[in-house]
Amino acid sequence: MRRELRYGAAAVRNRSAVQLTLWSVPEILPTALYGIAVARATDSFLAGNAGQGIAWLGGLVATACLGSAGSHQVYGRLGELVEPVRDDLVRRVVRGALRTGDEASVARVNRQVEIVRDTFAGLVLVIRNFAVTLVGVLAGLLSLAPVIAAFVVPPFLLGFAASLAVLGLAADRVRASLRADEELATAATMTFGGVRDITATGAEEFSERLVARPIEAQATAERELAKIAALRTLCFAVGGWAPLLILLAVGPWLLGRGVTTGTLLGGLTYVLIGLQPALSTIMSALGDSGLRYVVTLGRILDTDLPDEAKRAPTNRRRSGYEVQLRGLTFAYGPGAEPVLDRLDLTVAEGEHLAVVGPSGIGKSTLAGLVCGLLRPTSGRVLLGGAAPADLTTDVLADTRVLIPQEAYVFTGTVLDNLVYLLPDATVGEVESAVRAVGIERLVDRLGGLRAEVKPDELSAGERQQLALVRAYLSPAPLVVLDEATCFLDPEAERRAEEAFAARGGTLIVIAHRISSALRARQVLVLDGNQATLGTHPTLQHTSPLYRELLGHWQPQKPQTPIPPRRPSRPQPASWRRPADRV
Structure with a gap:
């Protein structure tokens, strides 16, 4: 404004x-x-x-x-x-x-x-x-x-000042009302368009819950607008009618004094x-x-x-990116068991959170919900106080970056791949990011930053390393690594995670190894549709599942490895022991 x-x-x-x-x-x-x-x-x-x-x-x-x-x-x-x-x-x-x-x-x-x-x-x-x-x-x-001015002007100016203060609040309420109208229209259109399927599958209750949230949000927004209208009426009463009533009330006193x-x-x-x-x-x-x-x-x-x-500069992180999950529930269908059920979680700005749990428990689902790729069945996901669906594409891209397990690399130079999320990055910034994440050998093997990349000739681990540097350079203050280091060896994973932890901003790691939890300040353990949050020492005493996961992980013992086809490549996941996975 x-x-x-x-x-x-x-x-x-x-x-x-x-x-x-x-x-x-x-x-x-x-x-x-x-x-x-x-x-x-x-x-x-x-x-x-x-x-x-x-x-x-x-x-x-x-x-x-x-x-x-x-x-x-x-x-x-x-x-x-x-x-x-x-x-x-x-x-x-x-x-x-x-x-x-x-x-x-x-x-x-x-x-x-x-x-x-x-x-x-x-x-x-x-x-x-x-x-x-x-x-x-x-x-x-x-x-x-002048004595009349002393009774008239102060309440008038007070009412006018109050109306200006209400104006900014009114603008926020109008925007919230518009967003609620759009959400309600979307939910209603989707429900009305699938009435036949809803009736055939007996999903009436699910559809009712699906539409109930935007209806309540829209009703709440309208109530807030009504409150603003009442405040404006009060401001006018103070500034417009109070001077008249005051003047009438003191009229006899004024007449008595000439x-x-x-x-x-x-x-x-x-x-x-x-x-x-x-x-x-x-x-x-x-x-x-x-x-x-x-x-x-x-x-x-x-x-x-x-x-x-x-574009925000690399050294400037967007403010207001706290992650809030409020009553978050998600199911992959009307009759499906919820993957996440009424999850409440706050990830403060600058936090380092690891998410652990058995395979298929919903860790990647949680990452998709946080990043706005999935819509919750009920509850809310807020990034900096706003739902991902309410943010424009540019704002959302500048707020969070997600690196999935299968990293994307395109045909072009190494530099083109690395600066994709920050096209105006300098060569010095890129080289610094390469050193921080620890892929100097990979860049040298490929022929330097100006060398051409052929994605089909890269291993899965090499693609992950390039994607990690790309995310590191991004201006987004929220980084979500969804098993983004699963094809890297433990040492390369450690260096990459420590680089992101020192980068600034918030780091959420969907852990592939329990060692990621040992490096995090907070750990979220997913167990069925339940969740437990705590530090590593606390969870050792309070979470049986966490103790079980921790017990399955043992440090790698020296052994004779199977020679890889390319010595400089990170070892594929199939060469690691199954017990090393979370």
């Missing part, structure tokens, strides 16, 4: 904005004078001086004509202020379309740019009118009776005709047009960001 507000502030720093401000000055005069004119005219009529009262009202009409002339000039200056903004946005959209080939650019030019222009113009007018009214009313109240009836009526006029409508208008505009302006302008500015601005 700050970026969009800075853009709007920069747009009004030109000659047209200065002229618009100057032409607003004539409008201040009638705003400041109408309370005084009403007060003086009332006192004149009460004193029997009808001519003087009529003269005051005539003067008010004359100043209103002067103010209308200023308003006429304001609209001319508004066009000169807004049209350059539209031209700049069109240039940004076209520039982004030429760079990315995005077909959505037509919609941005035809609709989104016009939305920003219209809302920007409306906001400029509303804010200008509010400023004119506020200055005029303050000037009039101080000229009429304030005339006309002066009191003039103060009420300032509140009813000036402050109340101004506060209502600006609250409505900021809550409606302001939100549309921020959201739509943000979409346009995102398309114009240069590529290097969209």
Whole structure:
């Protein structure tokens, strides 16, 4: 939101904005004078001086004509202020379309740019009118009776400040409501489309649970929006009605201390005709047009960001990437036993977690859920407070990186494979990552960073090593290694895991060997659809399964190995003892 507000502030720093401000000055005069004119005219009529009262009202009409002339000039200056903004946005959209080939650019030019222009113009007018009214009313109240201003202005400013504070909260609630609507539409469409299959397989209860979560989320979002509406009403009551009630309450006290009836009526006029409508208008505009302006302008500015601005540097990790699992349940079908059942887990930023358990127990399923590749049957997965499905592809890619057991390597140079997730990485950064993960010999054997890679000529372990360096270079602060070192020997695995632990950010290791658990700060033991979290010493005493897994693992004893076809390659998994697997 700050970026969009800075853009709007920069747009009004030109000659047209200065002229618009100057032409607003004539409008201040009638705003400041109408309370005084009403007060003086009332006192004149009460004193029997009808001519003087009529003269005051005539003067008010004359100043209103002067103010209308200023308003006429304001609209001319508004066009000169807004049209350059539209031209700049069109240039940004076209520039982004030429760079990315995005077909959505037509919609941005035809609709989104016009939305920003219209809302920007409306906001400029509303804010200008509010400023004119506020200055005029303050000037009039101080000229009429400063004591009345002391009772009126503070509650008005308090209500206005509270409405600004609620505005940011309202924007968050609207975004949450939109996400809930999308989730509900997706779940409902999927359920309605499979009604026949659901009925045939007796999966009504499963479908009901599937749709119940987004329904509840959508209802919760609407309730939160209703609370925001109530808060806005409260803010208006404080800023708009409280000054009027206070002035009526202290009226007898003021009259007893020399304030005339006309002066009191003039103060009420300032509140009813000036402050109340101004506060209502600006609250409505900021809550409606302001939100549309921020959201739509943000979409346009995102398309114009240069590529290097969209990528985080290697030495900068994205903040807000805590992993939270809340009541997480996942099953591979309506009648299937849950692989994970109501799992609650928090992986703090910077944590090193190992996940262990028997083969097929759901470790890789958990990795897929954390990374957003699978959707939970029920419960929630949150990355930095947001569900993976709610994050854009770019944000999700910059948040987490997953290396599966079968690593992907493509035809191209070694360097191309390593910098795939950070194309602007320097050669020095790549060489540092190669040394950290420990694949210098592999890179040398392949012919260096500029050598061509033929994936079918690489062993599974060599592909894993290249993928590990690729993940190490990624800007993502959350790394999930799903048995990503299963084809490496224990020493190579140790070096790679220690490199990621020292890299910064969060590391989740789906363990292939129990030695990965010994290196982690926290260990999650999956046992059926149950889970136990603790440290290595604690789990030795509290988890029978962990003790069993630990007992199956013994350090490798020297033995005569079967000569590999390529001495420099890591030994395949079939050459290791079965007891070494978790």
